Amino acid sequence: MGKSRRGVRFQHRPANIDAKNSSSESSDASEPPSPTKAAKSDTVAGAKANAAEYKKKKETFITRTIWTFVMIAGFFVAIFSGHLYIIAIVTAIQIVSFKEVIAIANVPSRAKNLRFTKSLNWYFLATTMYFLYGESVIYYFKHILLVDRVLLPFATHHRFICFMLYMMGFVFFVGSLQKGHYKFQFTQFAWTHMALYLIVVQAHFIMNNIFEGLIWFFLPVALVITNDIFAYVCGITFGRTQLIKLSPKKTVEGFVGAWVCTIVLGYGIGNILMQYKYFTCPVNDLGSNIITGLECTPNPAFSPEAYQLPSWTHIDRTFNIAPMQFHILILATFASLIAPFGGFFASGLKRTFKVKDFGESIPGHGGITDRMDCQFLMGLFAYMYYHSFIAVQKSSVGDVMEMAITGLTVVEQIEVIKGLGKYLYNQGELSERVLNILNAELLARR
Amino acid sequence: MGKSRRGVRFQHRPANIDAKNSSSESSDASEPPSPTKAAKSDTVAGAKANAAEYKKKKETFITRTIWTFVMIAGFFVAIFSGHLYIIAIVTAIQIVSFKEVIAIANVPSRAKNLRFTKSLNWYFLATTMYFLYGESVIYYFKHILLVDRVLLPFATHHRFICFMLYMMGFVFFVGSLQKGHYKFQFTQFAWTHMALYLIVVQAHFIMNNIFEGLIWFFLPVALVITNDIFAYVCGITFGRTQLIKLSPKKTVEGFVGAWVCTIVLGYGIGNILMQYKYFTCPVNDLGSNIITGLECTPNPAFSPEAYQLPSWTHIDRTFNIAPMQFHILILATFASLIAPFGGFFASGLKRTFKVKDFGESIPGHGGITDRMDCQFLMGLFAYMYYHSFIAVQKSSVGDVMEMAITGLTVVEQIEVIKGLGKYLYNQGELSERVLNILNAELLARR
Known part of the structure; x- marks a missing residue:
C-alpha cells in the first residue's frame, strides 16, 4: 500500500x-x-x-x-x-x-x-x-x-x-x-x-x-x-x-x-499476526475493532504441529511448526x-x-x-x-439440517439418520446396541 | 441452428x-x-x-x-x-x-x-x-x-x-x-x-x-x-x-x-417437448439416447396445477396449467x-x-x-x-452425509441425528417412543 x-x-x-x-x-x-x-x-x-x-x-x-x-x-x-x-x-x-x-x-x-x-x-x-x-x-x-x-x-x-x-x-x-x-x-x-x-x-x-x-x-x-x-x-x-x-x-x-x-x-510479519485472533478469526461481527477483538476457534493452520527431520539426518529433534509457517513461504514467493x-x-x-x-x-x-x-x-x-x-x-448443524429438511423427502431424512448412525458406529462413537435400536425403530416407524 | x-x-x-x-x-x-x-x-x-x-x-x-x-x-x-x-x-x-x-x-x-x-x-x-x-x-x-x-x-x-x-x-x-x-x-x-x-x-x-x-x-x-x-x-x-x-x-x-x-x-414446441422424459429429465446417465430414454421424478414445473380466473370475470372454470407453460412465454419473449x-x-x-x-x-x-x-x-x-x-x-442423501461427515464434529453429528429426529416427530413421522429412545441412547453414548 x-x-x-x-x-x-x-x-x-x-x-x-x-x-x-x-x-x-x-x-x-x-x-x-x-x-x-x-x-x-x-x-x-x-x-x-x-x-x-x-x-x-x-x-x-x-x-x-x-x-x-x-x-x-x-x-x-x-x-x-x-x-x-x-x-x-x-x-x-x-x-x-x-x-x-x-x-x-x-x-x-x-x-x-x-x-x-x-x-x-x-x-x-x-x-x-x-x-x-x-x-x-x-x-x-x-x-x-x-x-x-x-x-x-x-x-x-x-x-x-x-x-x-x-x-x-x-x-x-x-x-x-x-x-x-x-x-x-x-x-x-x-x-x-x-x-x-x-x-x-x-x-x-x-x-x-x-x-x-x-x-x-x-x-x-x-x-x-x-x-x-x-x-x-x-x-x-x-x-x-x-x-x-x-x-x-x-x-x-x-x-x-x-x-x-x-x-x-514476511515470515516475521506472519508470525506476529498469527498471535492475534483479531487477525486470524473470520469476521462474524462487523462491529468489531482492535479493542473489542474477535473470538473463534482458530483455523488448524495456525496451530503448531510436531514435525521431525527425516531419519538420515540423525538429528532426533521434534519441531513445533504451524502449517501457516509453510504457507507464508509460498505467499512470499508468489509476491516476489x-x-x-x-x-x-x-x-x-x-x-x-x-x-x-x-x-x-x-x-x-x-x-x-x-x-x-x-x-x-x-x-x-x-x-x-x-x-x-x-x-x-x-458447516454448522444448522446448514446440515437446512439441507436435509428443505432438500430431502421424509424417507431420505430417515436414511440420513440411519447412515450417520452407521458412520458413527464404524468410527467407534456409537455402540452396536444403539445402532440396532435406531434401525429397528426407524424401520417400524409409526 | x-x-x-x-x-x-x-x-x-x-x-x-x-x-x-x-x-x-x-x-x-x-x-x-x-x-x-x-x-x-x-x-x-x-x-x-x-x-x-x-x-x-x-x-x-x-x-x-x-x-x-x-x-x-x-x-x-x-x-x-x-x-x-x-x-x-x-x-x-x-x-x-x-x-x-x-x-x-x-x-x-x-x-x-x-x-x-x-x-x-x-x-x-x-x-x-x-x-x-x-x-x-x-x-x-x-x-x-x-x-x-x-x-x-x-x-x-x-x-x-x-x-x-x-x-x-x-x-x-x-x-x-x-x-x-x-x-x-x-x-x-x-x-x-x-x-x-x-x-x-x-x-x-x-x-x-x-x-x-x-x-x-x-x-x-x-x-x-x-x-x-x-x-x-x-x-x-x-x-x-x-x-x-x-x-x-x-x-x-x-x-x-x-x-x-x-x-x-414456441408454446406448441414447448408443450410437445414437455411430454417426453428424455427432454425434461436431467442427465443422470451420459449413455442415454432417444431409445434408452431417461427416468426421473419430473420437475414440478412440468406438472399441471389448477388455476382459476379472478372472481370478477364471473367465469367459474378451473384451468389445468403447468407452470412451464408460463415460463415458455417468458423464454419466447426474451428470444424475440x-x-x-x-x-x-x-x-x-x-x-x-x-x-x-x-x-x-x-x-x-x-x-x-x-x-x-x-x-x-x-x-x-x-x-x-x-x-x-x-x-x-x-440434494441427495449423499450430499447431506458428505456435509455432515466432512464438516461436523462427532458431537455435532449426534446433534444432527437428534435434530432430524425431533423434526420428524414434529411432522408426525416418528412416534414419541422412538424420539425418547433416540435422545436417551445418544445422551448416554458409550
Missing part, C-alpha cells in the same frame, strides 16, 4: 541517464540529443538547470515521502478501526482505479463526445459491484438474509437480477451505436469490461479475504510492499543484469534479493516472483497509451492504479490459495 | 438498392454512383450483368438452403443420439467460433508476425475450457469424482490449478511483450479475453443447460431459430418502419410480428425482444472490422459465429432463468 518507487526502482543511475532512458522507452522515435552532451557545451546554463532539476526532484521526493507516510498511517488506522473501514477503503480504491483505467483509454478519442458512453461505463461498474458485493453478503450473511422477508427475494434471485441489469446496459449499448463511431464505442465497451475484470473482480476477492480473517488481507498487502522496497534496495546495491526488456531498470539481482528478503521479513508481473503488465499498458502514470490521485505517486497493480494479483492469489489449501469446510 | 438469413432479413428490396445500402453502411466514405443509374445508361450490359448477378444469387440461395437442411438434420441426429453428441457439437461450435472471432481482430496487424501470439490465444482457450468443463463435471458428477483417489485432488483443487495455469499464460504474455508491438499485443490480449467471455463462457452455460435436461437446450435454440425465420417472413410481409440505425433492413413490424409468432410456435441484440452487437462488430461475415465455415451462410450470435445470449438467459425460477434445490 503505497511504498513502491516505480520511477526509480531496482537500480540507481544518475538523473540524466535516467531521463534519456525513459524518453527512449516511452516512444519508438529516434533518440533525442543526450542531455549529458548539452550540459558539457554550456557549463553555466547546465549548472543552473541541474540546480533547478535537483530542487524539483527534492520537492517531489519530499511530497512522495510525506504521502507515503500518510497512506501507511491511514492504512493502519483502518486496520485497527475494524473491517467496515477497510472495506470502505478498498471500495474507494477500486472506484478511483476503475476511473483511472477507463480514462487512459479515453484519451485518443476524447474529441468524440458521445453522450452516453461515460454514463454507461459507470452503469456497468455499478452493476458489477452490486453483483459482487451481493455475492459476498449472501455468502457470509446468509443466516440474516434468509430470514428477512424483504431481502429474501433479492438473495434468492440475486444472479438473475444482476443478469437482467447487465442485459439492460447491453441492449442500451447496442441501441446507442452510432454510424462512424463504431470503433470508438466498441473499444470503450471492450475496455470497460477489461477494467471491470482486472480491477473490480480482483478487488472482490480481496474483500472476501477480509471476511475470512484480516491476516488474509494484511499479509499479502505487506508482502507486496516489502518486496517492492527490497527490490529497490537490492537493485541499488547489487543490480547489474537486466531482467525484462519492458522495464530496463529492473535487474535480476534486485528480483532475487527481494525474494529472499520478502521471505525473511509472480505478482511483479502485474506491475510489468501495467507498465506495458502505460507505454501503449503513452502515459507516465495512470492518474494524479496521490501527490508524488501518480495514480492509485500505479500503486495497486501488484496488489490486485496478489489478493486474487491469496484468495485462491486460501480456499484451496487452508480453508476448512465450514 | 442455422436458419436465419442475416443477409436479406426482415425486408425485401430490389437487389441494386440493397447493394447501394450496404456499401454506404460498411464505410463512411461518400456514396458511389448509384448502380441503378449505371444500368439505365447501358441497357445491354446492364441486362447481362443482371442475369449474371441473378445466377450467382440463385446459386448462393441453393447452397444456403442445402446447408440449412444439412445442419438441421445433423442437429436432430445429435439430439436423438444422446447428450455426449450434443456436447461434442457445442464444443466444436465454440472452438470454431472462437477461432473466427480471434481472426477478425487479427486482420489489421496480420503483417506483424509475433511468434507466440497465436499459441497464447489457444493456450488461454484451453485453460478456460479446462476450467469450465471441470466446473461442470465436478458439479454434476461429484459422487464419482470424490470417490476416485486419482481424480480427487484435481476436483478439490480445481480452481487453484486453473488459476495457476492462467497465471503461467499471463506471465508468459508479459515476458513476451516486445517494444514497438505493445499496442498490437495488448489488443490481442484484450480481444482474446473478450472472445473467451463472449463465446466460451456463454457456451459453458449452454452445456449446463444440456445437463439439466435437453428441453433447456432444445427449447431456447428452437425459439431463436423460430424468431429468426418469422422476423424475416413478417419483415417481408408488413415491414415498413426502421427499427435500429445499425441494421437498416430490420423493421419494427418484423420485430413485433416475430414476437407474436415465436410465442405461438432481447436475444436479437446479440445479433445486432455482432453486426456492429463486423462493421467495425469491415468484414461481411465472421468466416466461411458454413457454405452459403458465412461463419459459424454469424449463425450463433443470438444463441449464446439466449443460452445464458435460459440458464439464469432456469436456476432462478425453475430449478428445485437438489
Whole structure:
C-alpha cells in the first residue's frame, strides 16, 4: 500500500541517464540529443538547470515521502478501526482505479463526445459491484438474509437480477451505436469490461479475504510492499543484469534479493499476526475493532504441529511448526516472483497509451492504479490459495439440517439418520446396541 | 441452428438498392454512383450483368438452403443420439467460433508476425475450457469424482490449478511483450479475453443447460431459430418502419410480428417437448439416447396445477396449467425482444472490422459465429432463468452425509441425528417412543 518507487526502482543511475532512458522507452522515435552532451557545451546554463532539476526532484521526493507516510498511517488506522473501514477503503480504491483505467483509454478519442458512453461505463461498474458485493453478503450473511422477508427475494434471485441489469446496459449499448463511431464505442465497451475484470473482480476477492480473517488481507498487502522496497534496495546495491526488456531498470539481482528478503521479513510479519485472533478469526461481527477483538476457534493452520527431520539426518529433534509457517513461504514467493508481473503488465499498458502514470490521485505517486497493480494479483492469489489449501469446510448443524429438511423427502431424512448412525458406529462413537435400536425403530416407524 | 438469413432479413428490396445500402453502411466514405443509374445508361450490359448477378444469387440461395437442411438434420441426429453428441457439437461450435472471432481482430496487424501470439490465444482457450468443463463435471458428477483417489485432488483443487495455469499464460504474455508491438499485443490480449467471455463462457452455460435436461437446450435454440425465420417472413410481409440505425433492413413490424409468432410456435414446441422424459429429465446417465430414454421424478414445473380466473370475470372454470407453460412465454419473449441484440452487437462488430461475415465455415451462410450470435445470449438467459425460477434445490442423501461427515464434529453429528429426529416427530413421522429412545441412547453414548 503505497511504498513502491516505480520511477526509480531496482537500480540507481544518475538523473540524466535516467531521463534519456525513459524518453527512449516511452516512444519508438529516434533518440533525442543526450542531455549529458548539452550540459558539457554550456557549463553555466547546465549548472543552473541541474540546480533547478535537483530542487524539483527534492520537492517531489519530499511530497512522495510525506504521502507515503500518510497512506501507511491511514492504512493502519483502518486496520485497527475494524473491517467496515477497510472495506470502505478498498471500495474507494477500486472506484478511483476503475476511473483511472477507463480514462487512459479515453484519451485518443476524447474529441468524440458521445453522450452516453461515460454514463454507461459507470452503469456497468455499478452493476458489477452490486453483483459482487451481493455475492459476498449472501455468502457470509446468509443466516440474516434468509430470514428477512424483504431481502429474501433479492438473495434468492440475486444472479438473475444482476443478469437482467447487465442485459439492460447491453441492449442500451447496442441501441446507442452510432454510424462512424463504431470503433470508438466498441473499444470503450471492450475496455470497460477489461477494467471491470482486472480491477473490480480482483478487488472482490480481496474483500472476501477480509471476511475470512484480516491476516488474509494484511499479509499479502505487506508482502507486496516489502518486496517492492527490497527490490529497490537490492537493485541499488547489487543490480547489474537486466531482467525484462519492458522495464530496463529492473535487474535480476534486485528480483532475487527481494525474494529472499520478502521471505525473511514476511515470515516475521506472519508470525506476529498469527498471535492475534483479531487477525486470524473470520469476521462474524462487523462491529468489531482492535479493542473489542474477535473470538473463534482458530483455523488448524495456525496451530503448531510436531514435525521431525527425516531419519538420515540423525538429528532426533521434534519441531513445533504451524502449517501457516509453510504457507507464508509460498505467499512470499508468489509476491516476489509472480505478482511483479502485474506491475510489468501495467507498465506495458502505460507505454501503449503513452502515459507516465495512470492518474494524479496521490501527490508524488501518480495514480492509485500505479500503486495497486501488484496488489490486485496478489489478493486474487491469496484468495485462491486460501480456499484451496487452508480453508476448512465450514458447516454448522444448522446448514446440515437446512439441507436435509428443505432438500430431502421424509424417507431420505430417515436414511440420513440411519447412515450417520452407521458412520458413527464404524468410527467407534456409537455402540452396536444403539445402532440396532435406531434401525429397528426407524424401520417400524409409526 | 442455422436458419436465419442475416443477409436479406426482415425486408425485401430490389437487389441494386440493397447493394447501394450496404456499401454506404460498411464505410463512411461518400456514396458511389448509384448502380441503378449505371444500368439505365447501358441497357445491354446492364441486362447481362443482371442475369449474371441473378445466377450467382440463385446459386448462393441453393447452397444456403442445402446447408440449412444439412445442419438441421445433423442437429436432430445429435439430439436423438444422446447428450455426449450434443456436447461434442457445442464444443466444436465454440472452438470454431472462437477461432473466427480471434481472426477478425487479427486482420489489421496480420503483417506483424509475433511468434507466440497465436499459441497464447489457444493456450488461454484451453485453460478456460479446462476450467469450465471441470466446473461442470465436478458439479454434476461429484459422487464419482470424490470417490476416485486419482481424480480427487484435481476436483478439490480445481480452481487453484486453473488459476495457476492462467497465471503461467499471463506471465508468459508479459515476458513476451516486445517494444514497438505493445499496442498490437495488448489488443490481442484484450480481444482474446473478450472472445473467451463472449463465446466460451456463454457456451459453458449452454452445456449446463444440456445437463439439466435437453428441453433447456432444445427449447431456447428452437425459439431463436423460430424468431429468426418469422422476423424475416413478417419483415417481408408488413415491414415498413426502421427499427435500429445499425441494421437498416430490420423493421419494427418484423420485430413485433416475430414476437407474436415465436410465442405461438414456441408454446406448441414447448408443450410437445414437455411430454417426453428424455427432454425434461436431467442427465443422470451420459449413455442415454432417444431409445434408452431417461427416468426421473419430473420437475414440478412440468406438472399441471389448477388455476382459476379472478372472481370478477364471473367465469367459474378451473384451468389445468403447468407452470412451464408460463415460463415458455417468458423464454419466447426474451428470444424475440432481447436475444436479437446479440445479433445486432455482432453486426456492429463486423462493421467495425469491415468484414461481411465472421468466416466461411458454413457454405452459403458465412461463419459459424454469424449463425450463433443470438444463441449464446439466449443460452445464458435460459440458464439464469432456469436456476432462478425453475430449478428445485437438489440434494441427495449423499450430499447431506458428505456435509455432515466432512464438516461436523462427532458431537455435532449426534446433534444432527437428534435434530432430524425431533423434526420428524414434529411432522408426525416418528412416534414419541422412538424420539425418547433416540435422545436417551445418544445422551448416554458409550
